[in-house]
Amino acid sequence: MTSIMEPSGVPAGYEAWGDDQHARVGFFTDTSVCIGCKACEVACKEWNLIPADGQDFLAQSYDNTGELNSETWRHVAFIEQEKPLRADDGAVGLRWLMESDVCKHCTHAACLDVCPTGSLFRTEFGTVVVQEDICNGCGYCVPACPFGVIDKRDMKSTANMGHQPDLPSFLGKKEDGRVWKCTLCYDRLKGGHEPACAKACPTKSIQFGPLDELRERADQRLEKLQDEGWNGAQLYLRDPDDGIGGAGAFFLLLDDPEVYGLPPDPVVTTAFLGQMWTNMAAAAAALAVGVVGGFVFGGRK
């Protein structure tokens, strides 16, 4: 089991692509230029023909989406703070942080590891994708994800549309009961197109590209923001040494991750799998011994 957790930063299953392997790609989401327009949310839904998510007024700033789930693969978070944008702007200020969240396409991806059917797989682009023709909706990946990204679709949740007259034939045709999440537009990548959200993003807050290039760009960006005195700037999940081996989709944040609803220091659960299997083996053995013990100590009847 240790093989998948060697801190090589190379996702398991990726090398196996051999000649079919492409450069690992991902997203660098730079929240310092995000204008919170939600074009990414809509672009994603338009491309992937995701059912509408229902209408809830959340009274949480301009966020009425709430979270990433089976019907939302890009989610823009809005955080209003009484904090200056620049560290040197004095104590008072107002800032409105916006961040487009997405599946992290982890180097060590718990959802992928735990998937019992091979529906989730590591693609030739190094991304993590659910194969909708394979998934049987066991739901194991849902609690395995340390970011709460992947989610099982329950079409009932989309029935509160108010009106639901004839949807265009190809909308709503998708079946429920399976899990869904960002595919990093696997089909588009195969056709040589960039993912829909990155393509739409008006300010290029969402940048798509080979991961090593993105990381370099992010490092420069962080330096620039530091020079400009931005408050709280940090790269999140950029480092291959972190608990998930670095993300394929990483972020430049302007405050701590938990403020955006992100775990501050996630570790892929399967990092402990060896330990857990060993533990289980011992417990199983103990069980057998215990049962036999019932006969040994106290007689056969």
Place this chain on the structure above:
Amino acid sequence: MTFPESTVAKDRYAMGLADLLEHWPVVRQLRDGDPLGLGPAVQSQRSKTLTPRIDEAEHVVQSICPYCAVGCGQLVYVKDGEITHIEGDPASPVSRGRLCPKGQASRSYAQSPLREYKVKYRRPYGTQWEELSLDDAMEMIAQRIIDTRAANWQDKTDDGKPANRTMAIGNLGGATLDNEENYLIKKLMTGLGIVQVENQARI
């Protein structure tokens, strides 16, 4: 439009047992150097042959976003007479391929579940919509204009100045329309002596 959904599965069952075994991911795991079954070994046939639907479009039309006045370029992908997708046109120096949520939703705008496709008619004092053919509606509207105009024509103002108009008909709208359409509206209305022609410029 079609989606390559599990059409492949059928073919697979048609194969022999050997083929089946050959394609069994467990076998592929061992054979193809993916022992953990995390990568290529578990890829389905559908995933293997996936193509983006914009590559399957019969034609791609360059268009312009219908919402605000920035005028972003759009590419409209069409297959079987239906729009399959709309996204930004990278060639545009205005927008460089980017779109906002509204522009990005233009396919859904054109294919809205609320879209109306038939003329609806409400007769005076009526309590519900009725059906009416497009031809009849056009005929009736033309006649209404002629009649209202005839009954409310002003050759001169009350104090005897030239008027040449009817003040009983108005036409509203234009900022969401094409230049050519606005041109015809103003031209026709001017010809008819209808001066109350207005659009969203004031709102």
Place this chain on the structure above:
Amino acid sequence: MTDARSYYGRPVVKEPTWTWEIPVYFFTGGMGGASSVLGLSAKLFGNEKLSRTALYIGAASDAVSAPLLISDLGRPERFHHMLRVFKVTSPMNIGAWILTVAGGASNTAAALELLGILKPVKLLAELVASVFGPPLATYTGVLLADTAIPVWHEARHELPWLFGASGAAAAGAAASLFLDPDEAGPARRLAVGAGAAELTLMQVMEQRLGETGEVYKREEAGKAGRAAKALTAAGVAVLATRGKGSRGAQALGGALVCAGSMCMRWSVYKAGFQSARDPKYVVKPQRERARREGTKASTMPGESRGAADRGT
């Protein structure tokens, strides 16, 4: 509401989508796995009645386990996709293989027993079932621990043991239900011993979880947990003190231990939901660890970081 910094108090990790079938399966799988071992052991020690009873219990438990699991699937008609791959990284996949083998074996054995034919094959099947029985009873602990749900993941040391003990107790208790006290000695002793272990392990787990474990005191997990402890303790007490003397007391004790085992699974199952719901269980320990050991998830300006080229 949460007392950690969060995004409008929203959860960080998702609640499981599993429904009631899963905790019931934990119970049946545990009981079935342990019963197979009990059955074979009884056979080896010459207690045919107990052996047969345990065989049937094991086979029946395994037989209902599969439909339970399938019924929880979002796409039940694709249940066989579980065997599409063999994934050591997926406890559920391994569990599916274990259940297939163990369940197949136990039911083969039970069928042959019923028909009274092919004795050697039956014996082989029993052997297979009892080899795969203990893993079947314990892997579910790994299944839960191998998630991002704090109360499950942080209990990864205890859960296989707890589930194993609970399965063994249930197996012993179930056998006790159907047998006269003089034939059920090993089963009763198993129920008592494993039941006591289960109680201890529950306590240990809750203690070691610290703040994360407080969900076991609250809401449904708390209720079910308290019920589990009371039922198991009562069952163990009845079996230990009165079980030998009275068939009725033995049956009552057996039923109580079984019910306790089921309640324990329910408590653990529900605790996962509660743990996922409040972001503090995710954020606080991670933040503390990060403070203690230095976080790697965030790269602050000016910090040295792993070489970019290594990442791809």
Place this chain on the structure above:
Amino acid sequence: MGSNMAENHPVGFQWVMEARERGAKVIHVDPRFTRTSAMATKWVGIRPGSDIAFLGGVVNYILQNELYFREYVEHYTNAPVIIDEAYVDTEDADGLFSGWDPEQGQYDVTTWSYEGMETHGAAGQREEGYSPKGEQSGHGGHGGGLKHGEPPSEDPELTHPRCVFQILKRHYQRYTPEFVAETCGVSVEDFAYVCEALVQNSGRERTSAFCYAVGWTQHTVGVQYIRTAAIIQQLLGNMGRPGGGIMALRGHASIQGSTDIPTLYNILPGYLPMPHTENYGSFDNFVQANVAPTGWWGNFEEYWVSLMCAYFGPEASSENDWLFDHLPRIDDDNSVYWTLEQMLDGKVRGYIVAGENPAVGNANGKAHRLAFANLDWMVVRDVVEIESASWWYDSPEIESGELKTEEIPTEIFFMPAATHTEKDGSFTNTQRLLQWHWQAVEPKQDCRSELWFYFHLGRMIKSKLKDSQEPRDLLINKLHWDYPTHSAIREPSAETILKEIGGYEVESGEPLPGYKKLKSDGSTACGCWIYAGCYQNGINQPARKKPHWEQDTHVAPEWAWAWPANRRIIYNRASADPEGNPWSERKKYVYWNGEQETWEGIDTPDFDETKPPDYVPPDDAKGPDAIAGDHPFIMQSDGRSWLYVPQGLEDGPLPTHYEPQESPFDNPLYSQRANPRRQQHKDADWDPYNPIEGEPGFELFPHVLTTYRLTEHHTAGGMTRSIPYLAELQPAFFCEVSPELAEEAGLENGGWATVYTSRSAVEARVLVTRRMKPQTVRGRVTHTVGLPYHWGQRLLTAGDTANDLLHAALDPNVHIMETKAQTCGIRAGRRPRGKALTEFVESLRAQTEKTRPEPEETRKT
């Protein structure tokens, strides 16, 4: 300022973000902290309705500290021009300019003229009150009345007490930083930051730009908001130069196009005026009234005749004065709110609404819906059944019982429309770029383009009337209405119409290369002179789609086509100094090539290509020839930009701070509180105004109300509330309030609030946010209630209509209502329903009307 660009023009905002990343300062001056503010280097929270005070303060800062771009101001603006002795400034008349006629409520604008100007030919008409105004003068100043390009009296030293420069200085001398801070509710430091940033970033090497939108236009003194910015940009030398200017961020795909090729009552294509009911006597007199002797409006007759030839083909001739006597005539105001009033009076019988949702989008929505019930017939064309089509059975007035479906006589035709993907055509975007969109699919069933509808409607009407001898039918029968059609539904050819718009030689049918080729003898036809050349060489110029990466410069001239003459920056001669050299290498754009004796650069020069910088027009020069070589503003009769506007505006030659129609404050400068020339419907009971300070009931409406749009929706919602993906992003009508106001009014985040004015009451979900900052104005804390106006009673997300709250007092120049600064009250909970709603609003009005004094008796409002 006056714009929320990040939210309403997100893709355009990419350029602002890119500039910010390159070190540009982005300043957002706005009442609300919006997504634009969040991206800005600096946000300054300003009280709604006080922008002129703020901008006037900037003007004063520039003038007092002598920070203006001297060379630019001296040569390119009318700063040196001496103004007529009769002119009296607001500073000397307590808030009124000279010429005020309290009886008429209008100005006699003649006292605002340049000194020594002779009024030209059409004096008779002028005395009768006619002069181009509003959009008619929008791009012109035609009829500026100069004999040749130079004003009679000038002082290049800028010291003459009556020169524009000195008048300007005096006019704004009281707009001190302290005054600005007090009036606008901003800090002196923030104001200083804006002033310094603007000045530091202007001059030879650098330019600054203003972006505005309806946050500026929708006021009773809206045009003057923009004028104030124009003054700053002229003083700082930021007009006609790359990176400079004042950018109007328009809200609809072709709202610019529908002004250029107007669906507006008072103009014809190319800002040619609709004739008024005045008796001009003859066509020549009409031309004389409108032609400018100097500048490009000197060719008025060429433009006019070419339009008439496009409209009427061979039926228009010099013999029949191009049918001038038969053209319909307008009154001073026949705008949409005037029509509304007429409709309420029962004078309008039929109404066609195409691609607009006035029941939701127009101020005082209730009045509109009640007016519709007075019509005989109504045609609504849209892609979904909008509120303007369904009002007769589901409007709030049906709910309240004010209207009863079975008693409404209006006959309604709902006609399903085609979308942009279902038709060919061009939009003109906010930077004057005509961009073609090709049809992608056929419209389904009864869906049709407006092109189809109006073409076939016209065809049918013409055929029904073809034998009519009625004088009223003469014009329609002479209308040239012959366009080829294609496809099964007989869709007219949009390209043929574009060709007519772009102009052609009548004889040969050859498309014209540009407006310079237009003739007044009937040999050219052109549907819109400023669009002339958009079909040159037989090529659909707006359909040019050469990718920007294949073009040599960022100007990308081969992408689409900009009017006029594919010019991307107008008045770009100002990007060079008076001698014709670039102001700086960094800001090089269009300049004089002395060797080739021609203007050149990366854009089409907006100047006679061969007119040298030192050209001085001879005394008898006319039209464009009368503009000197160092005067870039060639549409103006004097070739200069106007700091001071002697003609064309209704409410004053200089912007001055007036309070909105409704505001919690008096005017700190004058006893004249609001714009005296604003249009009110004082006698109409459908448009009651909230009391102002000192009037009974003032305390009922203590807060400022402002309305706006969100990224996720579009205007009145017809194009977005019908889309599930957008509806879910902003699923409810809400109001934004500060925590302080929430506390005061007992509002709970996520709960309900009722917002009310004298017009109506609406209910909205509450969003409590620090982004709504209470402001301290003249020692008093004021709260602003923010309301997005996208909702109506139907479609995927439904809600009350913010516009129902608004009154329709208007700007006098362009008849735009004041949606950005009104007053309101707010309380927790949902609104009264049914009849109780009307009773509630009536009770509010009763409290304000009890003992209301005649406003004029106590103060000038």
